[in-house]
Amino acid sequence: MSAPLAPAGTARSWLYVPGDRPERFAKAAASGADAVIIDLEDAVAVPAKDDARAAATESLVAGALTGPEWWVRVNQGERGLADIAAVAGLEGLAGVVLPKASTRSVAEAALALVGTRVVALVESASTVLELPALGATEGVVALAMGEVDLAADLGIDVSPEGSELWPLRLQVVVASAAAGLAPPIGPVWVAVRDLDGLRGSTAELRRRGFGARQVIHPDQVEPVNEAFTPTEAEVDAARALLAGAAGGAGVWVDADGRMADEAVLRSARRTIALAERWSS
Numbered sequence: 001m002s003a004p005l006a007p008a009g010t011a012r013s014w015l016y017v018p019g020d021r022p023e024r025f026a027k028a029a030a031s032g033a034d035a036v037i038i039d040l041e042d043a044v045a046v047p048a049k050d051d052a053r054a055a056a057t058e059s060l061v062a063g064a065l066t067g068p069e070w071w072v073r074v075n076q077g078e079r080g081l082a083d084i085a086a087v088a089g090l091e092g093l094a095g096v097v098l099p100k101a102s103t104r105s106v107a108e109a110a111l112a113l114v115g116t117r118v119v120a121l122v123e124s125a126s127t128v129l130e131l132p133a134l135g136a137t138e139g140v141v142a143l144a145m146g147e148v149d150l151a152a153d154l155g156i157d158v159s160p161e162g163s164e165l166w167p168l169r170l171q172v173v174v175a176s177a178a179a180g181l182a183p184p185i186g187p188v189w190v191a192v193r194d195l196d197g198l199r200g201s202t203a204e205l206r207r208r209g210f211g212a213r214q215v216i217h218p219d220q221v222e223p224v225n226e227a228f229t230p231t232e233a234e235v236d237a238a239r240a241l242l243a244g245a246a247g248g249a250g251v252w253v254d255a256d257g258r259m260a261d262e263a264v265l266r267s268a269r270r271t272i273a274l275a276e277r278w279s280s
Helices: 022-029 046-062 077-087 103-110 125-129 131-135 147-154 163-178 195-207 218-227 232-247 262-279
Strands: 013-018 035-039 069-073 095-098 117-122 140-145 212-215
Touching: 013 022, 013 218, 022 035, 022 046, 035 046, 046 077, 077 095, 077 103, 095 103, 103 117, 103 131, 117 125, 117 131, 125 131, 125 147, 131 140, 131 163, 140 163, 140 212, 147 163, 195 218, 212 218, 232 262
Parallel strands: 013 035, 013 212, 035 069, 069 095, 095 117, 117 140
Antiparallel strands: none
């Protein structure tokens, strides 16, 4: 029996594992990742895709995938629909990650994925243009950045800090909030050995409205989890704000001399809720 699913939107780290390497599933589960994505798409060569689908399906059916949330990234087109048909409704499946998502592809997938959560990958210019509608599509619980494909589609030469993509990232943040979705899931960090760079980049994602990040190696899990977990100082500050609001004033000045109101309290409550989630 798989562990109970965390509420949608609380996973911090989303680790990809190739679907045709089932011997790596246990290592992925032990990595500390909050969610593991069995990848049937980019990480799997075409001749191995049927084997990858079979391995994912068999592992889900056997109940062998415990610990984190287990997701499956399916392929596109007809192969993707076959992937969905194979995994839909299986116990232990937290949801499906759809590549190059569109309102049409989500609607097609939803026919077989009744009640199954969908993470929509933003990987093309056409997806960016329909972000508000995509976020509002039934079944979608989060949007995620697929920046390698997106940059290629747009012809953008991305610098290491990724500043060229921030205007698009913020559109995803806005679309997610407008649709009432979980904060979006940030892009992979391709410099696998540069963990310091990963920490700094992930902290920036959090400051700008992201709530999680995709990772491609187990070593990347801990820095991402740490970046998205409120610090003790942040929790103390949030509690102090809530205590200061006990008098019932609509707007007041906090202990640091800054204005505080209900919007500030919402952020404080979210900080405390996340801290409690990851301390349990």
